[in-house]
Amino acid sequence: MTGMMTAQVEQRLLTGDRAHGPLPALSGAEIITMAREAGITGRGGAGFPVWRKLSAVAAVGRPAVVIANAAEGEPAAGKDKALLTVAPNLILDGLQLAARATGAKTAHFYAPAAALGPIRALLDERRRAGLDPVPVGLHAAPDAFVSGEESAVVGAVSGRGAVPADKRIRITESGVDGAPTLVQNVETLAHLALIARYGPDWFRGAGTADEPGTFLATVSGSVNRPGIVVEAGYGVPLGDLIAAAGGVAATGIQAVLVGGYHGGWVPADPALPVSRAALAPYSAAPGAGVIIALPATSCGLTETARIANYLAGEVAGQCGPCVNGLPRMAETLSDLARRRNRPGLPAEVERLARLVTGRGACRHPDGTARLVLSAMRAFEADVAAHLTGRCLALEGSW
Template sequence: MIKIAVRQIGPGRLTRGLESDGRVDWDAHRGLHPEPRMLESDRLIALAEAGRLCGRGGAGFPFARKLQAVVNSAVRRRKRTVVVVNGTEGEPGSAKDKVLLCRAPHLILDGAALAATALGAREIVLGVTDEDAAASVELAIQERELGERARVVRLPERFITGESGALVRGINGRRPIPPGRKGHASTRGVDGLPTLLSNAETYAQLAVLAGLGPDAYGRVGIPEEPGTVLLTVTGSARFPAVVETPAGAPLAHLLDLCGSRAGEGVLVGGYHGAWLTGDIATRTQVSRVSLQEAGGTLGAGIVMPLGRGTCPIGEVARVARYMAAESAGQCGPCRLGLPDVAGALSALAGGQDAADALERVRKAARMVVGRGACAHPDGVSRFVLTAMDVFESDAAEHVAHGGCGRPVLGVLPAETDAQLQLEVDWSRCDGHGLCADILRGIVRMDEYNYPVIPTEPIPAMLESDARRAVAMCPGLALRLVQRVPKEARK
């Protein structure tokens, strides 16, 4: 079971009954949430419109329009439909959907059942990556006696798994990466059928909206964005938590609740989101409109304040390396552009030709925008470029003095399951640079034209490239070794 605190600003709705760490079973759930009345498609669409319900997975697309698109496609093609719950939540800094899946699975299933009934869907499919989440949802399906009407599909835990096209591919038994050509699940999704795909919180919000009705649902929040918002607050927060708050609440209040200050900067929206300065963050509300006006985004509902004890450029460089490795690697911006961004950031963080590195960061990040097969390069570019603006003074310190004097504490999570690390035998290395050419963004050359080998493990998707670099090293100086976990080193 996921271990993160759940906090509330005002009465809880999605998080009602989650004050303890336990899972809400079927009987307890019905004591907390009345069974929603099933509706036909036109009435469910009207309900979603009246409640101004938007997707909570990142894009914020109006849920009523998604429903209508699936209805239109099903009628036009004379096909059955499928309802998909996206519970993958591939961002390392996010936990809100996992909390719902692990501890309130029936609220998600209530919303999915509403949609499935309205659409006459063939089945409900829940795509998850977390083992505990999968077990909780499978138990909920048994408790509700749904039988073959609902199933859980376990997928690899990677950042891009949650992209809609990748998720559909994974459910269809293919490699879960974004497809080369853009398409819409509402037209052709699971098994080629019209598919309603939204994330776990969205379906939970639909269940709450149906239970309360639009008027009661809108008694909290703001007129443009009624209801509550579920956020994951991590980063430098002393008390990281999943927080349910009314839309429109001050972001500063949220940070105070989790024992944090805005500091030098706050990341909003996750690793496809944007950085805000501390001053701007404290004047911003938790809403899509307010965050957008401030230059940020609500995105996947992630808030990460960065304290003054860690090096911001080093933290951003760690995440950039992680994001470059987490791409599908099937188009130029991901195969070449993102590694270039990560390599330039690593050089800037290490103070190597920092002035040139800073310019290369900005140039490489701008070059990938709008050119990828999916939105991954665009999101990483926004994350990096806004960081360069917010932490401009820190970047200047790296340019002027080779660093800012602060350690990189790893405050921004960038976990990997990789188990192999590169090592170099310096008595053999002649600085040919083939390793840096093959592992762009992972290995870089220093001012003496010798490779700088990362201390982090090699991402799993780059292991084949790392083995090729080892095999092609003219001096036989490189080798791959098994990573020693931090616990063992201690």
């Protein structure tokens, strides 16, 4: 990656709780309208319009439940942890706004066990100050990749365990104890709190017209400050995020994984905008803001096989595509990464990836398959080299 630009980042959430205070006197309908006008989408990975989820839960007309999701099961992600540290009040403000918008009388905070102590103390302070009309229960999220999937969140809060449920059941209609349920990532809730205070136009002052607002990105890999959390507007050049992480490390960059372990590989182009529209041709999306720079000295197929094997072990064990399909796909990709020239090996990898897509109880097989197919395209030259017993990264051909 060359032609690095000065980092253009925007500090809103990461300035901390300075925007925290008494919430504006907004009705539920006004909150939903503001979310719609702001154009805010979920920051947990799926990017679904927030106002639609709020409206869907409110429209059911029965007592609802709202959940703040800070599980962050993605190994390379750190944004939610950072936000819990610098702006926990903004998250809790957003949770109360979501409760007001949906008419919920019950709220829950779902996070790793280590984060619950500080949140419990903060909730006690807020209760004494009369800031939270809707009581908030605390629930520990297990350390597992699928623990943050929204139906798994509902299962954990319901006491059934953090296991994804049948994706045909809409939790907005029937979630915790059969109640209409809203699950929102904590970053999304913090944005909602800022929108309520400063308005939709202010929110749209960052990002693009089609993808407004800022997002949090965790940048790791071949950078000089791996693991740093950066805030920037959608459409920010990829090079700016790398620059904000201290720039390219001595090992160089040959490709970048955007969107995390369920994301996609993109070229190491510093001018590439980080937005859903610009990343779509690569079957990638900003997702949960995970940016991993692959060193020029590492093999993209080997790294993808490592991730695929990890994901194959992070299954709930309740459907065939996860139990059988993902391990088989990971094993086949590993054979290719180890340069085993078996007839039809690349075609078999792609066949297995397409076979598991859309057939699981949740989206875990789909995301894993998307990553693998992305690697087969991004590292096409490596695939050809591996079939002849060569590896471009080991040869220094990148």
